[in-house]
Amino acid sequence: MQQLITIQLLICLTLASTAQDDLVKSDDLKEYTKGVFDFKGQMYSGYLKAIDDDKTYFHYYFMTSTFEDQDISEQNTPVLLWLNGGPGCSSLQGAVKENGPFVFKEGTAEFQENIWGWTKFAHMLYLESPAKVGYSYGDAHVNDDTVAIQNLRALQDFFQRFPEYQTKDFFISGESYAGIYIPLLANQILLHNQLHPNNIINLKGIMIGNGCTHPTECSKVADIYPIHTIEFFGRQGFLSEEQYQFAQHLQNSNKCSNLHQLHQECYDFLDEVIDQYYYSPLVFLMNPYNVYGYCYNYKPELQHRKYDPMLKRFKRKKQLNDDDEEFGYCTDGIGMDVVFKDPKWKLITHIKSESPEWDVCTGDKEFIYKKFEQQSYYIYESLIKSKKIRIMHFSGDVDSVVPITGTLYWIQLLQNELQLSTTENWRAWYVPGEKIINEQQNAGNVFSIEGLQFVSVRNAGHMVPTDRRKEAYYMIKYFILDRKLPNKQQSVFLQ
Template identity: 30%
Template sequence: MNRLIIFVVAVLFVTAFAAPAADLVTSLPGANFTIPFKHYSGYLKASDKKQFHYWFTEAYNNPANSPVLLWLNGGPGCSSLGGLIEELGPFHVSDNGNTVYENPYAWNRVGNVIFMESPAGVGFSYDTSGNVATNDDEVATNNYNALVDFFTTKFPEYKNNEFYITGESYGGVYVPTLAVKVAADKTNFPHFKGVAIGNGIYSFKLNYNTMVPLFYYHGLVRQNLYDKVATQCCKGNTYKCDYYTILNGFSECSTLVNELLDQGEDLDPYNLYSTCYLNGGSSSKRDFIRRMINHQSGLKLNKKSAGRASGLPLCAQSNNTETYLNRADVRAALHIPSNVGHWTDCSNEVGYFYERVHDDVSPEFKNLISNNLRLLTYNGDVDTVCNFALNKQFIAQLGQQLKPESFDSAEWYYRAETPSVAGFVTKYTGNLDFVTVRGSGHFVPEDKPREALQLIYNFIHQRDYSLPVPV
């Protein structure tokens, strides 16, 4: 009888604390290196009808005692697997989807990383009813439910690890709205420590109000057009001008501001200094995100059709991720059901049926500050879609005081090397840091992978941002 009791207890222990064997990826097609960590791919229950696909990469070293990070891409409507393969994940793809090579600056050198595809209809995630229409608050609830499933059903052994929520772009809405729910649930998330958001869309009004001076001071706008907007529409004060309200109307000023924001069309809006030609197609993630941000703004922005697609050579293969993830052997390795459709980086259907609820996430940030959570908001400084001035102004108006070390502009350095200025740091009370990444665009872990790894490592370990990463 005693042996039976011991056996039952042992089975229950293994069931409660073992990672899901069915989700373990045992062989990754195309990998040209030996993968030194475990990784899992499967589904999390977001609601009775919604199943969110996740790909979980354990840490390179000591995963049992390393923090857990959730990563969310934005859009709305873009897949976090794009973030995995093209930005901060350990697996990067080349050779037209035939080769997987190791990213030496992957964030799972810092901790265990969950890449979750949200909302339903994005990537391999789905709703059994086929309905992909959703909104900010429903997505926050679905993301919360999926995380509860992750920590209670799939990986309970990680429940007591430190936990962080990270993301970029429309993650500026996804992350804080989810974080408020997580912060309120100490039972399922006993060691939730904070959030890190790159180039987030925190305020639609501030985003458009900061665009005009940003365009002008980056040399994109001819002087007479800028002067005309200043005198006719802004009473001579372009810095305090409410361009968002102007754009929301149908006046001559609306036409002028639209014209001003249509300058530099042949440049990459996500990185003004990029030397890579764009493909400009509707399937391009880079084109998609800007269209979705403009769509969600509710403004009637008149964009001339871009001419960059015709006759311009691509400097990089643009569809490696999509080609790779739709290979039959890759889908089988990732345990994707046969009835789940073709994977795309971003979903037009999800994006256009998405309902924006939060124009400004100041209440969510203040809630997180009051809960003593640590907040990092970082920005590549040559992105025009969710620009650094938007976030600098947003953070400044949250009511926190500058820390003494931020009274003057403070540089941070890559590997503490002078003059390798990686960007600038502003620290506030309330555990709130604003950091720029010099010369990076919208996708910081892609544009500046070394600096991004150093940034996230030092944030999590509460070290000076300039210190070299010891991994």
């Protein structure tokens, strides 16, 4: 008996030591950021085992809550996992561009405080998944299913390192191709909980922004002719009336409906639209991720997001495999590119020599990802019918990469197929404004069906927490609290 106690004590000490080894010294952070990164919580940076081969590890940041939001008590503060998409793009974008406590100033490598950081109401875990993404390393021959299994394994390792968070409410959020990662991971967690009732992950809900879901959105065939992006351009007035009517004609005639048997007119029309906005001498420098947003680094000498798989649909089809294509990626990646490649930053955050050179989206030739055409739409029936988790999809309404038009399409399709009733009609939701008078500000719209809530965020792009931080803060907090988003009258009383 004494021997067993000794062994258990050694295991606990080992786990505590491992977590402690990952702790990033606050003084080092403060010095590196010239006093800006004065974080009141604790930050950890390390590696989680993704495969039991001792060769494949996912890098993570873990930032503990500062407990500053009075609506959520310290005892009830949840753990929230954040995943970016790609596939192949780093989730550290979320930490330093979207919802972390400190983010980069636009167009610079300088940090500033994010007053709407989610660490005020949650313990934030950022996971770079799969291998070869960001600082993660190991076996990178993966697909949608294997990534879900590996993400679950990494989570198990996380809770072994930080057992004090095991019983906390657990939520998953993310965007883009995380619309595939998150539902499949949620399903794996529910299966794990059934098999291991004494060692469950306390999953309460998932929140997905501008997320790939239906096969018509982000599959390989969908990239060939992005019907929802074409529809979005038409609705936003980026196509002439003649072009929009022709796009409707192509769709209604079924020439572009079967993505496996597209008519040549579909290819020709798409190239016309792409040339109009990205290649012609009179090109409108449109940022695909926010069509009304600023376009950074158009055709820069050092291209950011060069390998971003989400932007294939914005290249001429004859140039899809052209590595030298000078396409303007527009998104602001300067800060990440400078800091995450800095040897001093890597030393402070315990980055291993096995890790690849950091890039926002991996271009590693060993990264082989197989996307399944079924995407994640098929899993929603079982997730909803399980009644074990809550689900929210949110859309920035000026994103052309995974536009709101596609999300509304598949939600209506799902509602009809499963005969789900509407539990909340389409309405506006509000956040406090910046003025003393007329404080209420329309933040977007919301409606709910059985088992799923949809929220639009007004004038936000693909990365909602980057464009509309306040709105994202309230939206996520209210979902965690299982409250309805405030209407105009209720928003007056928000803090």
